[in-house]
Amino acid sequence: MAVVSGNKLDALQIVTNGDLLLVKGKNFSMQWNLKEGSLKSLVYGKQEMLSNPKDMPAQPIFQAFRAPVDNDKSFGNWLAKDWKNNGMDAPKYTLESADWKQNEEGNIVINTVIRSSYIKGSIVSHAQFTVKKDGSIDAEYHFLPQGELPELPRLGIAMIFNKDLEQFSWYGYGPQESYSDRKASAQVGLWHSTVTEQLFDYPVPQESGNKEEVHLLTLTNAKGKGITVTALGKPFSASALHYSAQDLYQTAHSCDLVPRRDVILSIDAQQLGLGNSSCGPAVLKRYAIEKKEHTLYFHISPADKPLSAGTLSR
Numbered sequence: 001m002a003v004v005s006g007n008k009l010d011a012l013q014i015v016t017n018g019d020l021l022l023v024k025g026k027n028f029s030m031q032w033n034l035k036e037g038s039l040k041s042l043v044y045g046k047q048e049m050l051s052n053p054k055d056m057p058a059q060p061i062f063q064a065f066r067a068p069v070d071n072d073k074s075f076g077n078w079l080a081k082d083w084k085n086n087g088m089d090a091p092k093y094t095l096e097s098a099d100w101k102q103n104e105e106g107n108i109v110i111n112t113v114i115r116s117s118y119i120k121g122s123i124v125s126h127a128q129f130t131v132k133k134d135g136s137i138d139a140e141y142h143f144l145p146q147g148e149l150p151e152l153p154r155l156g157i158a159m160i161f162n163k164d165l166e167q168f169s170w171y172g173y174g175p176q177e178s179y180s181d182r183k184a185s186a187q188v189g190l191w192h193s194t195v196t197e198q199l200f201d202y203p204v205p206q207e208s209g210n211k212e213e214v215h216l217l218t219l220t221n222a223k224g225k226g227i228t229v230t231a232l233g234k235p236f237s238a239s240a241l242h243y244s245a246q247d248l249y250q251t252a253h254s255c256d257l258v259p260r261r262d263v264i265l266s267i268d269a270q271q272l273g274l275g276n277s278s279c280g281p282a283v284l285k286r287y288a289i290e291k292k293e294h295t296l297y298f299h300i301s302p303a304d305k306p307l308s309a310g311t312l313s314r
Contacts, residue, residue, distance in 0.1 A: 011106060011133070012024065012025050012102075012106060012107075012108060012131070012133055013025065014102070014108065019033055019034045019035035019036075020032070020033060020034070020040075021033075021034060021100055021108075021110070023108050023131050025133055025134070025135055026133075026134075026135075027044065027045055027135065027302075028042075028043060028044050028045075028134075028135030028302070029041070029043045030042045030043065030131065030135075030137075032100070032110055033058070034098040034099070034100065034110075035095070035098075036058040036095060036098075037058070037095045037098040037112035037113075037114055037127075038058035038059055038060075039059060039060065039129075039159075040052065040058075042227075042300075044135060044225070044226075044227070044302035045225065045302070047162070047164075047221075047225060048162060049161055049162055049165070049226070049227055050159070050160060050161060050162065051160045051161060051162055051163065051261075051262040051263075052160065053160065053260070053262055056160060056244065057093055058093075059157075059158065059159050059160055060127070060139075060157040060158065060159050061157060061158040061159070061160075062091075062093070062114060062116050062123070062125045062143075062156075062157055063154055063155075063156050063157060063158050063245065063266060063268070064088060064091070064116065064123055064152055064153060064154060064155055065083065065088045065089050065091075065153050065154070065245055065246075065249075066153040066154050066207040066245055066271065066272070067205060067206050067207045067208075067245045067246075067247075067248035067249040068080035068083065068153075068206060068207070068249065069206045069207050069274060070202075070204070070206065071274050071275050071276065072153075072206075078282075079150075079151060079153075079282075082150035082151065083150060083153060085119070085150075086118050086119045086120065086121070086148075086149065086150045087118045087119045088118060088150065088153065089245075089246065089249060091116040091117060091118055092116070092117040093114055093115070093116055093117075094114065094115045094117065095112065095113070095114055096113040096114065096115055096124075097111070097112065097113045098110070098111070098112045098113075099111055103130075106133060107130050107131060107132050107133065108130070108131040109128060109129070109130050109131075110128070110129045110131070111126075111127070111128050111129075112125075112126075112127045112129075113125070113126050113127075114127070118147075118149065120147055120148035120149070121145065121146055121147030121148045121149035122145075122146050122147055123143055123144065123145050123146065123149070123155070124143075124144040124146060125141060125142070125143055125144075125157075126141070126142040126144070127139065127140065127141050127142075128140045134301070135301070135302060136299060136300060136301035136302075137299070137300040137301075138232065138297075138298075138299050139296075139297065139298050139299070139300065140232075140295070140296075140297050141157065141269070141295060141296040141297070142293055142294075142295055143155045143269065143293065143294045143295075143296070144293050145291040145292070149291060151272065151283070151288060151289075152272065152288075152289040152291065153271070153272050153289075154237075154266075154268050154270065154271040154272060154289070155268060155269045155270055155289060155294050155296075156236070156237070156266060156267050156268030156269055156270075156271070156296060157266075157267055157296070158244070158264055158265065158266045158267075159264075159265050159267070160262050160263070160264055160265075161219055161226075161227070161262065161263040161264075161265060162221075162262075162263070163261040163262055163263065164221040164222075164226075165195075165219035165220060165221055165226045165227070165263050166194050166195050166196065166219075166221070166222075166263070167192070167194060167195075167218075167219070167220045167221065167222070167224075167226070167306060168192075168193050168194060168195050168198065168217070168218070168219055168240045169190070169191065169192045169193075169217065169218045169220075169306055169307035170190075170191055170211055170214050170216070170217035170218075170238065170307070171188075171189070171190050171191075171214065171215045171216050171217070171307070172188060172191075172211050172212060172213045172214035172215055172217075172235060172238075173186040173187065173188055173211055173212045173213055173214075174186055174187070174188075174189060174191035174211060175191045175193065177200060177208060177209050177210050177211065177239075178210065178211060178212040179210060179212060179271065179273050179274050179287075180212060180237075180270070180271070180273045180287045181273035181274055181275070181283065181284065181287040182273070182274050183212050183213075186212075188213065190307065190308070192306070192307075195219070195240045195241065195242055195263050196242065196259070198239065198240055198241050199241055199242070199243065199257075199259075201254055202254060203253070203254055204252070204253070204254070205243075205247075205248040205249075205251045205252075205253075205254055205257055206248060207245070207248065208239070208241065208248070209239040209240065209241055210237055210238070210239045210266075210268075210271055211237065211238050211239060212235075212237055213235040213237075214231065214235050214236055214237065214238045215230070215231050215235045216228060216229065216230040216231060216307070217229050217238055217240075217307070218303045218306065218307045219240060219263060219265065219303075220303050220305075220306055224303070224304065224305040224306050225302075225303065225304060226302075226303045227300060227301070227302060227303055228299075228300070228301050228302070228303040228307075229265070229267065229298055229299070229300055230298060230299040230301070231297070231298055231299075232297035232298055232299055233295075233297050234297075236267050236268060236269060236296060236298060237266075237267075237268040237269075237270065237271045238265065238266060238267050238268070239265075239266045240263055240264070240265050240266075241263075241264050241266075242259035242260045242261070242262070242263065242264070243257065243259060243260060243264065244260070244264055245266075247260070267296065267298060268296070269294045269295060269296035270289050270294060271289075272287070272288060272289055273287030273288065275287075
């Protein structure tokens with residue numbers, strides 16, 4: 001075990017123990033596992049924000065799969081069939097590198113490279129996490145599709161949060177779900193809901209609750225404590241559910257769905273549009289995901305009260 005820390009009151013305390021990196025500061029702590037390239041614990045105040053269910057990969061979890069919507073399964077099941085035949089629902093994750101350093105500002109910088117492999121192609125995720133002295137994290141992702149891949153359902157990550165973070169607020173399109181080619185009926189604004197209310201009760205479970213052009217969101221408990229995620233640069237797509245994409249994909253009828261206690265937050269650089277292939281054309285090219293490098297930037301920080309108009313104006 002090694003301790004690397006300064007003497008200043010505001011300096012980060014750093015403890016390394018094998019592959020584990022513990023970073024502590026005023027009112028926060030977090031633990032990284034460099035063998036997995038994962039964030040195992042995030043404590044703000046005295047509350048653990050994360051959950052680590054045993055049946056889910058190490059987080060943040062790269063995601064390129066969505067539970068097929070009805071349009072994805074029409075006209076010969078073309079998109080859903082392509083995704084299944086290419087193993088999009090069951091990638092093999094390989095950590096190619098992980099390291100950390102302390103920069104001149106005293107922040108901790110963690111770099112990871114993770115490859116998600118499919119039948120004939122892969123997507124490489126280059127991530128840089130900058131942990132600041134206030135406990136906030138700047139996350140910068142670069143997604144690089146390689147090889148033969150079908151039409152991509154999404155490009156983003158998922159994080160799994162404590163069940164107490166049930167209150168969901170966001171500034172972006174709402175209040176209903178929206179997609180890049182299905183948002184004319186929604187409006188940009190500040191919206192409040194719960195995670196439980198985010199699942200639309202489709203007879204056949206499918207992707208649900210997506211919000212387009214989200215600039216920031218909060219997940220908080222009954223006392224208003226939790227996390228804030230803020231877009232850096234362009235806004236992102238997001239959803240907060242008690243189900244993973246695999247939960248929805250593997251359940252045939254909505255009455256058989258069993259909600260998780262955890263909150264699964266998806267943050268996407270882009271999600272595929274819906275198209276009209278149940279009775280018309282497929283997703284138009286401008287709403288599809290080009291097989292080129294995509295970036296995703298966001299900032300995670302503690303929330304000490306629900307999102308409000310006053311928060312947005314600051």
